[in-house]
Amino acid sequence: MNDTIMSKTDAAARVVAARLRRGLSWSEIAEEIGSPLVWTTSALLGQHPMTQEQSEQVCRLLDLDDAVAESLRAQPSRGTDQATMTDPTIYRFVEALAVYGPALKELIHDEFGDGIMSAINFRVDFARHPDPAGDRVVVTFDGKFLDYRW
Amino acid sequence: MNDTIMSKTDAAARVVAARLRRGLSWSEIAEEIGSPLVWTTSALLGQHPMTQEQSEQVCRLLDLDDAVAESLRAQPSRGTDQATMTDPTIYRFVEALAVYGPALKELIHDEFGDGIMSAINFRVDFARHPDPAGDRVVVTFDGKFLDYRW
Amino acid sequence: MNDTIMSKTDAAARVVAARLRRGLSWSEIAEEIGSPLVWTTSALLGQHPMTQEQSEQVCRLLDLDDAVAESLRAQPSRGTDQATMTDPTIYRFVEALAVYGPALKELIHDEFGDGIMSAINFRVDFARHPDPAGDRVVVTFDGKFLDYRW
Amino acid sequence: MNDTIMSKTDAAARVVAARLRRGLSWSEIAEEIGSPLVWTTSALLGQHPMTQEQSEQVCRLLDLDDAVAESLRAQPSRGTDQATMTDPTIYRFVEALAVYGPALKELIHDEFGDGIMSAINFRVDFARHPDPAGDRVVVTFDGKFLDYRW
Amino acid sequence: MNDTIMSKTDAAARVVAARLRRGLSWSEIAEEIGSPLVWTTSALLGQHPMTQEQSEQVCRLLDLDDAVAESLRAQPSRGTDQATMTDPTIYRFVEALAVYGPALKELIHDEFGDGIMSAINFRVDFARHPDPAGDRVVVTFDGKFLDYRW
Amino acid sequence: MNDTIMSKTDAAARVVAARLRRGLSWSEIAEEIGSPLVWTTSALLGQHPMTQEQSEQVCRLLDLDDAVAESLRAQPSRGTDQATMTDPTIYRFVEALAVYGPALKELIHDEFGDGIMSAINFRVDFARHPDPAGDRVVVTFDGKFLDYRW
Amino acid sequence: MNDTIMSKTDAAARVVAARLRRGLSWSEIAEEIGSPLVWTTSALLGQHPMTQEQSEQVCRLLDLDDAVAESLRAQPSRGTDQATMTDPTIYRFVEALAVYGPALKELIHDEFGDGIMSAINFRVDFARHPDPAGDRVVVTFDGKFLDYRW
Amino acid sequence: MNDTIMSKTDAAARVVAARLRRGLSWSEIAEEIGSPLVWTTSALLGQHPMTQEQSEQVCRLLDLDDAVAESLRAQPSRGTDQATMTDPTIYRFVEALAVYGPALKELIHDEFGDGIMSAINFRVDFARHPDPAGDRVVVTFDGKFLDYRW
Amino acid sequence: MNDTIMSKTDAAARVVAARLRRGLSWSEIAEEIGSPLVWTTSALLGQHPMTQEQSEQVCRLLDLDDAVAESLRAQPSRGTDQATMTDPTIYRFVEALAVYGPALKELIHDEFGDGIMSAINFRVDFARHPDPAGDRVVVTFDGKFLDYRW
Amino acid sequence: MNDTIMSKTDAAARVVAARLRRGLSWSEIAEEIGSPLVWTTSALLGQHPMTQEQSEQVCRLLDLDDAVAESLRAQPSRGTDQATMTDPTIYRFVEALAVYGPALKELIHDEFGDGIMSAINFRVDFARHPDPAGDRVVVTFDGKFLDYRW
Structure with a gap:
């Protein structure tokens, strides 16, 4: 077959x-x-x-x-094509990274030292937070810190 | 002058x-x-x-x-060049979006309807969560939901 | 099924x-x-x-x-491929943004402060304005101002 | 000199x-x-x-x-670099074109026939419209229709 | 149907x-x-x-x-994909623009002022000119001058 | 020195x-x-x-x-950067090639056979043609035909 | 057939x-x-x-x-599309080259002189190395040194 | 200062x-x-x-x-520009990944399950192996396996 | 039909x-x-x-x-997609041009003056040259010199 | 110092x-x-x-x-930027590869088997061949064949 x-x-x-x-x-x-x-x-x-x-x-x-x-x-090949990443709902996250990415890098190094937040030992939470001024989308990225270790 | x-x-x-x-x-x-x-x-x-x-x-x-x-x-022109976005510490966030972006889009539409998480009425929190298996980087994106409204 | x-x-x-x-x-x-x-x-x-x-x-x-x-x-994934954006009828809008985009940014900040015109709480009008020198295409972008608000 | x-x-x-x-x-x-x-x-x-x-x-x-x-x-070479076009305040206009560009093309052809809105015989107006639900940015593109004419 | x-x-x-x-x-x-x-x-x-x-x-x-x-x-979406533009027969025109484009811009502004040659009110002629040293391809671009007019 | x-x-x-x-x-x-x-x-x-x-x-x-x-x-390295090619005055020529390039290729092959218009044994003329409906920019590309010859 | x-x-x-x-x-x-x-x-x-x-x-x-x-x-046309190269499992190798590539170049030149590691006279080994702190992926690139030789 | x-x-x-x-x-x-x-x-x-x-x-x-x-x-922003990555000495590693990357992915998943080789908890060794047919460049990538763990 | x-x-x-x-x-x-x-x-x-x-x-x-x-x-549209050009067997020619292209340009101008080697009035020969140190691939590009001639 | x-x-x-x-x-x-x-x-x-x-x-x-x-x-980082590669004198070589590259690949495999022409154990000759129909630029690429050898 x-x-x-x-x-x-x-x-x-x-x-x-x-x-x-x-x-x-x-x-x-x-x-x-x-x-x-x-x-x-x-x-x-x-x-x-x-x-x-x-x-x-x-x-x-x-x-x-x-x-x-x-x-x-089946085992996936992970990722998303660029066209989909510019859909407005997804793009706002991309834009947030473009604005806050370098700050997050500074804060990770300042707090933890030289290393990264793992994207593998990692979870994402999604929640709706009620707010009188308009409910909020709350997304939490939570990854283990990995230090550069030779 | x-x-x-x-x-x-x-x-x-x-x-x-x-x-x-x-x-x-x-x-x-x-x-x-x-x-x-x-x-x-x-x-x-x-x-x-x-x-x-x-x-x-x-x-x-x-x-x-x-x-x-x-x-x-001064008023900034916001954004970060692509070379910086591939620094490993920042790239893990980019990768997370490539893996979870479409899921977050589905969940936003399922929970809130057609619209987006604002990246303007928006805040980001950064925290270190102690964990015996290795402390964790916890980053929260919290933005007001905006529905497509003509 | x-x-x-x-x-x-x-x-x-x-x-x-x-x-x-x-x-x-x-x-x-x-x-x-x-x-x-x-x-x-x-x-x-x-x-x-x-x-x-x-x-x-x-x-x-x-x-x-x-x-x-x-x-x-069905919920769309929004956007238009680059090839279509260079069709001459669409490209004139793209060119107009390349010429006037930075000026619109200056004026938004000068008039409203730090923020953006929403593309979600947003409407577009299309009209034909008669003109003896040749009728005109009039397109109005009308979006709610959103200030950067933490 | x-x-x-x-x-x-x-x-x-x-x-x-x-x-x-x-x-x-x-x-x-x-x-x-x-x-x-x-x-x-x-x-x-x-x-x-x-x-x-x-x-x-x-x-x-x-x-x-x-x-x-x-x-x-001096005579300019017109245009804006891509990095600036992704500043959030400018990008919302780019996104609006990605969402509404093909519709504007259809409407121009339906109303005027085969042709374009001129980006040369063209003016842009910028206004703030007061609105109790939040003031609005109103930008009008107004260009002469040019029909494809051999 | x-x-x-x-x-x-x-x-x-x-x-x-x-x-x-x-x-x-x-x-x-x-x-x-x-x-x-x-x-x-x-x-x-x-x-x-x-x-x-x-x-x-x-x-x-x-x-x-x-x-x-x-x-x-039917109304076309106009344009040609990049791969086709590098076919040698078409590419020679692309190369000619890369070499002479800025000069044509200078001459248009010098002769007509600030504006463009229309690509809409426009015609192209194609001819073969006999020449003892080898016949020639003669292509004429003929477009109405449009001045930047607010 | x-x-x-x-x-x-x-x-x-x-x-x-x-x-x-x-x-x-x-x-x-x-x-x-x-x-x-x-x-x-x-x-x-x-x-x-x-x-x-x-x-x-x-x-x-x-x-x-x-x-x-x-x-x-001095001997030049010829060509023009992409940013300059999108200046509106130059871009109209680029757009004309995107629309008419494949037709010119067909006509060259139909009239001359398999080959190209030389961009080296080549001249460009620029002229202003008076026209009551608006003067015209007339640009002539005139290159020797070169047949593919092994 | x-x-x-x-x-x-x-x-x-x-x-x-x-x-x-x-x-x-x-x-x-x-x-x-x-x-x-x-x-x-x-x-x-x-x-x-x-x-x-x-x-x-x-x-x-x-x-x-x-x-x-x-x-x-059949004889292959070798290589892998870019989308696949950003799958996280493959991307870590790409990232390692972005971080260590220039160092490897320096070391090859320092040790062997001007030349390269062949990717043709070349083998790759893959092994799992047990480690109490977590087993390790060990990949060895082993290629013949080729000196620039006119 | x-x-x-x-x-x-x-x-x-x-x-x-x-x-x-x-x-x-x-x-x-x-x-x-x-x-x-x-x-x-x-x-x-x-x-x-x-x-x-x-x-x-x-x-x-x-x-x-x-x-x-x-x-x-100082804390670096890691990575190497694309032009440097096409230097022949570095490019051979890039090419090797384009040829063997998908195989390494299959082998990692087959041997370890769903996960990656860390590029952070990671070391690279460089050695010269004498060989009568020409000495060899031997580069070892050795990274901790990280399984996708929510 | x-x-x-x-x-x-x-x-x-x-x-x-x-x-x-x-x-x-x-x-x-x-x-x-x-x-x-x-x-x-x-x-x-x-x-x-x-x-x-x-x-x-x-x-x-x-x-x-x-x-x-x-x-x-049929008349072809000539050219090869980029993915194929990075196949290692073809890429070595691409790399050779990246290394020797500017030198060939200098030598053409020094020997012939301002102009090019025609890729149209052009032939390519392929041969295997026996060599005790390993047979050699010998590829000859042979094109008519064309001087820039207005 | x-x-x-x-x-x-x-x-x-x-x-x-x-x-x-x-x-x-x-x-x-x-x-x-x-x-x-x-x-x-x-x-x-x-x-x-x-x-x-x-x-x-x-x-x-x-x-x-x-x-x-x-x-x-000093040891160079080899290669040439893309803008220079489109200079017409260099581009004709690039174009020749786009037209003849896949044929050269077929011929190398047919004559030598699976492998490449080395770009390292490699020489380039440049010559002017007199020709009554116009002198010719003759460039010879001569590289050792390397078979894929594990």
């Missing part, structure tokens, strides 16, 4: 369509598989490999077939 | 040199002018205009002359 | 073909759904999500099937 | 510094030389050549010497 | 194939529809919309079906 | 300044040295090497010293 | 799918064909041509048909 | 010149400060901050003044 | 497959059609148009059908 | 100026130092390090001081 594995992009498109047609929120899906919200959303969009069990739970919930589940388990 | 205003880059270089030579941390400077830590660091690196008073307090503290203070008050 | 949602690009191509074949103007379509002209055109080209009702009205008017309507309701 | 003409960039930096130090607004300068606001600001930033009289009025007002005036009269 | 309009690229590929197989020159086609040579060639390659009559004449002459004719009438 | 030759850019800046201060047109300079208008302008902007005599005539006319003359005689 | 050879990308996708479905490691495959681990993995991903025997062994092991084997034997 | 810190680039140029003029090898310098060879070379080229003691030892050895030492201690 | 001409890329892929399956060398094919080796290879890869007779001879030899022959006769 | 080594660019500019002012050809210089023509030109333009003796001979011949000689001996 010469078949290939369905691409992560195709699997994500099927997940997104099924989610909308069933009227499920991302947090309902995350709850179903018992995984963190941002991780789950990101994995279903193709940025993390799922376990056998996670992939099967999602496909059962969304009534997707085995080819999608197999794709969700 | 035909003099120009000192560039923000030159002013920042003078601030950075004076800070190091005096052994002051960014948070000591922020405290001195009574402004938030990330905001102050970012402003001193040239990304925000300071008030008359803030610029004078900083220059007094760091023994910098009036030309620096004037530059710190 | 494993079907995906029709892409916004494909839906727009179907809308454009049906519009031409029926000889309808964009303003006749906008009127039909009771929405502003530029918003409606932009939404049908894939830059804004439509409501259930709007998508159904348009598809009824243009005799397009449900897959198109579903695509018109 | 082998001297060159002061660059437009250097002249603009001197104009900007003198304006700030004298506390003059761009509209006060525009009024002084009796020219439209956006045109004047843009010309002083190096995007339009001034007349002998305009250049002398400005330099008298701002106490700048003849080398600046000569530069202000 | 959900059909889209055939792309200009596809229509051009069909025109080019039919032209070669019938052994027709571009000037024979231009003559058939009574339009200028460069305009006709350019329109058939997808850069100008044709009238109902022109599109039908061409498709009759080349035995192409209505889908091609409809595409030829 | 370790001196270098003045750069073509610096020499051009001195020529341009002297020309403006003396109120000479490019055609008066071309006439003075008995060379074609576009060639002379282009050479003085740094795109062609001048002869000893030409360089001395120009420097005498414009009262420029020997270092400029030496630079004008 | 007009058939083409299956692309290396398609062949690699089939190899990857078959490997995962059979639960084989890359080293088991490498062992099977008696070739070095990194070479084999790289060849199966399309970066090296295999011999007749190697290609047949692999396809027998993975139950892939002759079209895949033929593709594996 | 308004002085800035000498740039890492300037400090490196001074180190390189002094090293050559004194005829010292990089390994003699590394030995002097008791640090690993690649680390030391890289630090002196501006990619790592040195300790007070290391910077003073180096400057004593090379007879460089305090401004250089201060620069060597 | 609405058929298009097979693309040069598709034709080349069919030629390459047939060549390999028949075990023919490029020089056997060149000999068959009595044309120079590099020219023939290049033409079959899509960079030169073939004559009716050449295209038929090749297709007879390789048992390819008329659609391939027609494509081989 | 904190002095740096004169950059290769500055040294080359001094060599070029001195060569022109003394009226020496590149081959006279090459002869003086007894080195091949293209190598010598390239080395003096900054692409190869010279020996002590070569650098001193050149500086004596051209009356350049020791700082230039020291720079000529």
Whole structure:
């Protein structure tokens, strides 16, 4: 048999369509598989490999077939094309880094010394904070400090 | 008189040199002018205009002359060149966006509807969280949700 | 079921073909759904999500099937590829920004202080102004001022 | 004599510094030389050549010497570098074009036929519109329609 | 019905194939529809919309079906991808602009004042000039001068 | 002696300044040295090497010293940076090539066979054609046809 | 017969799918064909041509048909697209070169003289080194020194 | 005092010149400060901050003044410009990654699971291996495996 | 009939497959059609148009059908995408130009005056030169000198 | 002493100026130092390090001081910026590679197997071949074949 594995992009498109047609929120899906919200959303969009069990739970919930589940388990090549990064909703984060990135670097070095925030031993939280002047999007990047160590 | 205003880059270089030579941390400077830590660091690196008073307090503290203070008050052209964005300490944030950006977009639309997190009505917090497995860098992006409104 | 949602690009191509074949103007379509002209055109080209009702009205008017309507309701990833931005009709706006962008920045800061014109709380009007020396294209960008507010 | 003409960039930096130090607004300068606001600001930033009289009025007002005036009269090479175009205040206009550019193209062709809005026979107006929900930046692009004519 | 309009690229590929197989020159086609040579060639390659009559004449002459004719009438998004611009036959024009562009700018400003040669109210002629030292390609760009006029 | 030759850019800046201060047109300079208008302008902007005599005539006319003359005689590295190519006056030529380039390629091959218009055995003419509807900029590219010949 | 050879990308996708479905490691495959681990993995991903025997062994092991084997034997066009190079697992190597590349150049010249490490007469080893503080990825680049020799 | 810190680039140029003029090898310098060879070379080229003691030892050895030492201690912005990365000696490493990068990714995931080789908890060794067929450059990348851990 | 001409890329892929399956060398094919080796290879890869007779001879030899022959006769758009130019075998030529290009320019001007080597009246020879230290690839570029001639 | 080594660019500019002012050809210089023509030109333009003796001979011949000689001996970072590569005299070589590069790759693999022409064990010859139809520039690339050898 010469078949290939369905691409992560195709699997994500099927997940997104099924989610909308069933009227499920991302947090309902995350709850179903018992995984963190941002991780789950990101994995279903193709940025993390799922376990056998996670992939099967999602496909059962969304009534997707085995080819999608197999794709969700595959090791991804991570990243997002530049065109998508300029979508306004994503771009505001890019702009924030362009404005605050050098300050964050200074503060990391000042507080921790020479090193980085890991993007691997790392989690992202997403929350809505009610505010009378307009609710707020609150996103937390939380990564282990890694010092340059020879 | 035909003099120009000192560039923000030159002013920042003078601030950075004076800070190091005096052994002051960014948070000591922020405290001195009574402004938030990330905001102050970012402003001193040239990304925000300071008030008359803030610029004078900083220059007094760091023994910098009036030309620096004037530059710190000027309206910036914000942003960071691409070469700096690939410094490893900053790049981890860029990479995190490449991995989690589309998920954050999905979650914002799912929770709030069509719109964005403002990068203007916005604050960034920086903290060190102690952790027995290695302390963590915790950076919070907190922006007002703005819905697409015609 | 494993079907995906029709892409916004494909839906727009179907809308454009049906519009031409029926000889309808964009303003006749906008009127039909009771929405502003530029918003409606932009939404049908894939830059804004439509409501259930709007998508159904348009598809009824243009005799397009449900897959198109579903695509018109989906959340877009906004933006336009660079090749399209150099089409001469669009490029004149790009050129105008290259010539007047820094002046608009100076004037916004001079009049309002440090901040931006929102591109989200924002509307665009398009009009034809009769002029004996040749009618004029008049495009108005109207966005809420947002001040940098920590 | 082998001297060159002061660059437009250097002249603009001197104009900007003198304006700030004298506390003059761009509209006060525009009024002084009796020219439209956006045109004047843009010309002083190096995007339009001034007349002998305009250049002398400005330099008298701002106490700048003849080398600046000569530069202000010189024919510019127009445009703005990409780094400046991503400053948030300017970028919102760029983003608006990425979202609405193709719609404006459709509307121009639908209303006027095959052609463009001139960026040469063209004016830009800038206004602040009071609004209880927050004042608005209103920028109008007004260019003569030019049809493709062989 | 959900059909889209055939792309200009596809229509051009069909025109080019039919032209070669019938052994027709571009000037024979231009003559058939009574339009200028460069305009006709350019329109058939997808850069100008044709009238109902022109599109039908061409498709009759080349035995192409209505889908091609409809595409030829559609409003184009104009421009050529960079890869094609480096084909040696086209690149020589690009190189000539890189060498003579700044001189043409100087001469336009010196002769006409501040403004441009229109690329819209514009025609291009193509001719072969016999020359004993080798015949010459003679291409004339002829556009209306437009002065910067506020 | 370790001196270098003045750069073509610096020499051009001195020529341009002297020309403006003396109120000479490019055609008066071309006439003075008995060379074609576009060639002379282009050479003085740094795109062609001048002869000893030409360089001395120009420097005498414009009262420029020997270092400029030496630079004008030097072999150039030809071309123009991209930023300059987007100046509106030059860009219209670039845009015309993007629209008509593929048509010119078709016509060259149709009329002459496989080959190119030389950009080396080549001349450019610049003229103003009076026209009651607005005078016209007429630029003629005239190059020897070179066939691909192994 | 007009058939083409299956692309290396398609062949690699089939190899990857078959490997995962059979639960084989890359080293088991490498062992099977008696070739070095990194070479084999790289060849199966399309970066090296295999011999007749190697290609047949692999396809027998993975139950892939002759079209895949033929593709594996074909001469590749080597390299990896930029998007893949920013996958975090690959990017760390890219970053290491950005940090240590100039140092490696200095050391090669200091130790060997003017020349390079060959990337052709070259092998790469991959190993896991156990370490109580966390196992380590150890990758060795081993290439023949080639001196610049006229 | 308004002085800035000498740039890492300037400090490196001074180190390189002094090293050559004194005829010292990089390994003699590394030995002097008791640090690993690649680390030391890289630090002196501006990619790592040195300790007070290391910077003073180096400057004593090379007879460089305090401004250089201060620069060597400063926190770097790491990375190398693209032009330098295409120097043939460095480019061979870049090419090797383009050929073997995807294979290394497969092997890391196959052996360790989903994660990366750290480029921070990381060391590089450089060695010359004698070989009768021509000595070999052997460079070892040795980084701690980091698994994606939420 | 609405058929298009097979693309040069598709034709080349069919030629390459047939060549390999028949075990023919490029020089056997060149000999068959009595044309120079590099020219023939290049033409079959899509960079030169073939004559009716050449295209038929090749297709007879390789048992390819008329659609391939027609494509081989068509006028190409010449050039190679950047990804292919970084294949190591091709890249060495690119690198050689980066190292020796400016020297070749100096030598052409020194020996011939201001002008270029034609890439149109041009031939390339490819040869293998036996050498006890390792056989050599010898590629000769041979083009007519063209002087800048107005 | 904190002095740096004169950059290769500055040294080359001094060599070029001195060569022109003394009226020496590149081959006279090459002869003086007894080195091949293209190598010598390239080395003096900054692409190869010279020996002590070569650098001193050149500086004596051209009356350049020791700082230039020291720079000529330094290890270069090789390569040429993109702007220079589009100078027409150099670009014709670039274009030739874009047209013939893939053919040369095919021929190298067909004749030698999988491998490359070395650009390090490599020489370039430059010659003028008299031809009644116009003299020819003949450039020979001659590099050792290197087979991919693990």
